Amino acid sequence: MRTSTATNLLLAAALATITSARPAITSNIVARAGGPAIVPLPSTCTVTNPLPTSGATTYQPVPLTSNALLYSAYYPSFSSNKTLMAEQCLQQCYGYGNHVECKTAFWAENIVVPAGYYGTPGGQLSTGCIMFSRTLTDSDFVAAPEGQATDAFAGNIAC
Numbered sequence: 001m002r003t004s005t006a007t008n009l010l011l012a013a014a015l016a017t018i019t020s021a022r023p024a025i026t027s028n029i030v031a032r033a034g035g036p037a038i039v040p041l042p043s044t045c046t047v048t049n050p051l052p053t054s055g056a057t058t059y060q061p062v063p064l065t066s067n068a069l070l071y072s073a074y075y076p077s078f079s080s081n082k083t084l085m086a087e088q089c090l091q092q093c094y095g096y097g098n099h100v101e102c103k104t105a106f107w108a109e110n111i112v113v114p115a116g117y118y119g120t121p122g123g124q125l126s127t128g129c130i131m132f133s134r135t136l137t138d139s140d141f142v143a144a145p146e147g148q149a150t151d152a153f154a155g156n157i158a159c
């Protein structure tokens with residue numbers, strides 16, 4: 001599947017300039033160059049959902065997963081189509097580096113922005129895309145407080 005990579009990257013770069021997720025905080029901060037390109041997954045890749053299936057609540061990664069944090073972006077939702085936004089997050093995970101570094105993508109609305117994000121105090125709720133350098137399992141997630149991590153999506157990529 002490497003034969004079409006150059007084409008995909010060019011396409012992704014073109015798309016990224018139009019649709020790339022932006023940080024929630026833009027004042028006084030230059031948008032980070034080098035956010036992962038949006039690269040569609042080859043059909044040979046599989047995506048599995050590591051979120052716990054029990055319970056009626058939504059889930060978010062436990063704090064300890066931050067030791068496997070690869071990249072994160074917090075931004076206002078740019079579409080009413082949550083599937084589209086989650087899919088873009090997954091495709092940015094695949095687009096990271098050489099397509100093998102990012103193992104799991106997590107996307108949700110109403111995530112608490114961590115303190116220190118772009119040097120800000122954080123604490124507000126935002127849509128976010130978080131990428132991990134290891135494959136998360138259901139034990140890496142915890143029920144989110146009510147109203148948080150709504151419409152959560154998580155995908156483990158195996159190519």
Ligand SMILES: *[C@@H]1O[C@H](CO)[C@@H](O)[C@H](O)[C@H]1NC(C)=O
Nearest residue numbers: 080081082083084085087088
């Ligand atoms: C939302 O996005 C997904 C993924 O791109 C797409 O398959 C679906 O058709 C979209 N739904 C609507 C209502 O546009």
